[in-house]
Amino acid sequence: MPDIKSTTVLNNFRQAAQAGEFLVTAEVAPPKGGDPAHMIKMAATLKGRVHAVNITDGSRAVLRMSSLVASVILLQNDIEPICQIACRDRNRIGIQADLMGAHALGIRNILALTGDPVKAGDHPDAKAVFDLEAVRLLQLIRKMNQGVDHNEQLLTDGALDLFTGAAVDPQCASWSGLQSRFERKIEAGAQFFQSQLITDFDRLEKFMDNIASVHKKPILAGIFLLKSAKNAQFINKVVPGVNIPQHIIDRLAKAKEPLAEGVKIAAEQVQIAQQLCQGVHMMAVKREDLIPQILDLAGMGKVTH
Template identity: 80%
Template sequence: MHENHSPLPISSFRSAALAGNFLITAEVAPPKGSDVSHMLQMAATLKGRVHAVNVTDGSRAVLRMSSLVASAILLHQGIEPICQIACRDRNRIGIQADLMGAHALGIHNILALTGDPVKAGDHPQAKPVFDLEAVRLLQLIQKLNQGVDDNEKPLPDGATDLFTGAAVDPQCPSWSGLQSRFEKKLAAGAQFFQSQLITDFDRLDKFMNTIAAGCNKPILAGIFLLKSAKNAEFINRCVPGVQIPQHIIDRLAQAKDPLEEGMKIAAEQVKIAQQLCQGVHMMAVRREDLIPEILEMAGVGLTSSRLTSPSVPEERIQLIGN
């Protein structure tokens, strides 16, 4: 039995977002099984260092423990979760049931996702559902927060209070498609946006100053810890829509300590993101314990995370190297 902790106050993540703070979140994956010890060990290193821990929901269509259950376990340990809800595996009845359950458990932060295709994962023979996609999921959550279900029927036991975010990919090759999707998610009630892994910060800069300008919603840049050149090449092969530049792969390959070099690259990227948007979402698969050190290298912490007016330094383009 895990040690009991007193419940958290109402979302510190939501409070920080609404206050205009520079937001710091980090991703953890639920276990592939029932042993949560590694997840808890990694999440414990993040406690007090990030505003919330983002819990994946079948990322890359790989089987893992329920994101809702994993989020509840983290909350019980005093760690505020952002629970991902993907549309791939459940119809709207199941999704609404999970969302009402999340609210009842005190899990108020939700990241609404369409979900990765089944064929990308470890059960390619599974039947995908996709009754909804991200925009319609956001619309459904809006209804639940207004006290009605997806059929506009009143919820007799009360409305939910969910703080909902959505994904965005500033590196999407279709600029018009990116703008259209972003605007639809805004209209559907997205309160914050978490980006895919960012490697092209000029593209992020353009996105922030054109498409996202004036939206008044936090955008968190996805920062990924690359552990080696081999790891970067794997990302390029296996993660749709992501392309790690060759100069970063070369830098990792030439480093005496590739993991340390990957941490330096991630810290440099955090510094750039701090000048461009209102937060970072840190991803360090199975090495989440290194995220606090990366944040320290970048000079970013919760106590110094008040949002300041972006002013991109001259050395920004040189930080990651060419």
């Protein structure tokens, strides 16, 4: 554990967001075990290309290292993290304790999530908590930033200073439900939004024009590296709400080098997103090292800090 007095605090992501810059983040999973070497290696390839690296918290209810600990390890390697906090595995006492610990260790960016259902993961018999969900978690963080806990009791050793984001799914089947939940998250204190994997950019444009533009919060479109037609079909099958179009699947199937074609598709999607919203969130599971190549193809230079 690092010396608290010498803990690095990085605020580049918040500064870029508030300055209206086009934001680039990338997702990296914590290790499944005690050795963070691979995570550090993948995250290091993103230095200078993204504003922050998003560390997942039990994504798909699959066991991995604590997102808080993994985020601190990135900070120790001079990489700014966005630490996901999901509500599935901890009650409000545990979540508040982790948030205070995150702040003390120099973490400033939090993505507040409800969390995936336990049944979807590798411990289906585990007991889910869900003491809170994403909106109430955002409300809780806002209180802690104001110097009080969930019960309005004073944080006697200081308020937190967390830059908090939330998830949004512009492809949600219910337009009224999408608008209602998005606006509730805004009211609860969300300062930026990271979208689910985007395949329907017409739908994203409609969301930006009709819902998001009023609130002027950064929206980062989720861009996913598809490695093959089989990979795309698998995602359509197992990821709720995702519908990768058949023409993209066909394009991958016909390509001599499907992975290279997937890189091109992702780059094209980054270019589309640049015209619609304030950022992209890059997802390239187990091939995070290809994200700089995608950004190069899209004409994206290095980020400014």
